[in-house]
Amino acid sequence: MSDLLLLVQKCAHTFSVYDLDSGAALKHIVLPNFPHEFTLDAARRYAYVGLFGIETAWSRGHDGDHRIAVIDLARREHVRMLDLWPYRRPHGMACDGQGRLYAMSEAQDTLLVFDDPQVQDVPNMAVPSGGIKTHLVTLSADAQWAYGVHLLSNTVTRFHPRNPTVAPVAVLPGPRPEGNALSKDERTLFVANRGDDTLVEIDTSTMTLGRRVKTRRDPNRIYRHDRADGRELLLLTNSGERSLSVFDAASLQEVACIELPANPTALSFHPTRALAYVSFQDDRVRVLNLATWQFEREITTLREPDASFVLCA
Numbered sequence: 001m002s003d004l005l006l007l008v009q010k011c012a013h014t015f016s017v018y019d020l021d022s023g024a025a026l027k028h029i030v031l032p033n034f035p036h037e038f039t040l041d042a043a044r045r046y047a048y049v050g051l052f053g054i055e056t057a058w059s060r061g062h063d064g065d066h067r068i069a070v071i072d073l074a075r076r077e078h079v080r081m082l083d084l085w086p087y088r089r090p091h092g093m094a095c096d097g098q099g100r101l102y103a104m105s106e107a108q109d110t111l112l113v114f115d116d117p118q119v120q121d122v123p124n125m126a127v128p129s130g131g132i133k134t135h136l137v138t139l140s141a142d143a144q145w146a147y148g149v150h151l152l153s154n155t156v157t158r159f160h161p162r163n164p165t166v167a168p169v170a171v172l173p174g175p176r177p178e179g180n181a182l183s184k185d186e187r188t189l190f191v192a193n194r195g196d197d198t199l200v201e202i203d204t205s206t207m208t209l210g211r212r213v214k215t216r217r218d219p220n221r222i223y224r225h226d227r228a229d230g231r232e233l234l235l236l237t238n239s240g241e242r243s244l245s246v247f248d249a250a251s252l253q254e255v256a257c258i259e260l261p262a263n264p265t266a267l268s269f270h271p272t273r274a275l276a277y278v279s280f281q282d283d284r285v286r287v288l289n290l291a292t293w294q295f296e297r298e299i300t301t302l303r304e305p306d307a308s309f310v311l312c313a
Helices: none
Strands: 004-009 014-019 025-030 035-040 046-051 067-072 077-083 090-095 101-105 110-114 125-128 134-139 146-150 155-159 169-171 177-182 188-193 198-203 208-214 219-226 232-238 243-248 253-259 264-269 275-280 284-289 294-300 305-311
Touching: 004 035, 014 035, 035 305, 046 090, 046 101, 067 090, 090 134, 090 146, 101 134, 134 177, 146 177, 155 177, 177 232, 188 219, 219 264, 232 264, 275 305, 284 305
Parallel strands: 035 090, 177 219, 264 305
Antiparallel strands: 004 014, 004 305, 014 025, 035 046, 046 067, 067 077, 090 101, 101 110, 110 125, 134 146, 146 155, 155 169, 177 188, 188 198, 198 208, 219 232, 232 243, 243 253, 264 275, 275 284, 284 294
């Protein structure tokens, strides 16, 4: 049995399953308009797909959706809907090791919590993020802290994902922060600012700023790659110039830059092989060899491939 690529295709309004060896589409699951981010439960039985309901975070004229689609990965079927109403535009998504599901409402800047999403249809808790236009949320491994990235307040906050009595702590990393990734030891949160093309460090214990370096134009996402030799690398997708930057996390220096054939939107890593699967706006997912920094092949997709995940056989 081959490994699988799980892929949201925003403008085709689908959650799809591709065979990684052949690149063949095995199933296209049609969803309501504009699915964006998704997460998997710890057992890899279900995918939870946020139905953002509008094409981009800055689209006007529509309030967006308020639901999460539940995908049974064994059956490759959409089996249920979770309802966040009145909270809209679920975007940042996460699951923890205890089976809880977290979904960030970008419209209401609120984290919705499902303690048992396999049973519940509605959340049992709502926690304010402490910012405005909260686009992404990152959980610590033990799910004791959440880090919200806020497009309009231009802040990053640390808050407790299940205790709204803990006041969020905010820091101002720069204009239009968006991409973010925790270091392996979780002592540092790396944040990319799209407004001034910078990469900054945030000390997660004190929520204070550390080093700041320039990036390529318009870095919109950060992905941490842990190499076999122990080095931590940060891969930045630069949507302003069709490039992929590689930074050494220890020195915060750029060590490579790959010119791209189209605008990148997201990427995911193979869990056991040195490969990354990069989504592009030309309706391709290209396979990047992380040892040579060369693309090996491509997978033709439907319109606007975005977030992905490699599911091993």
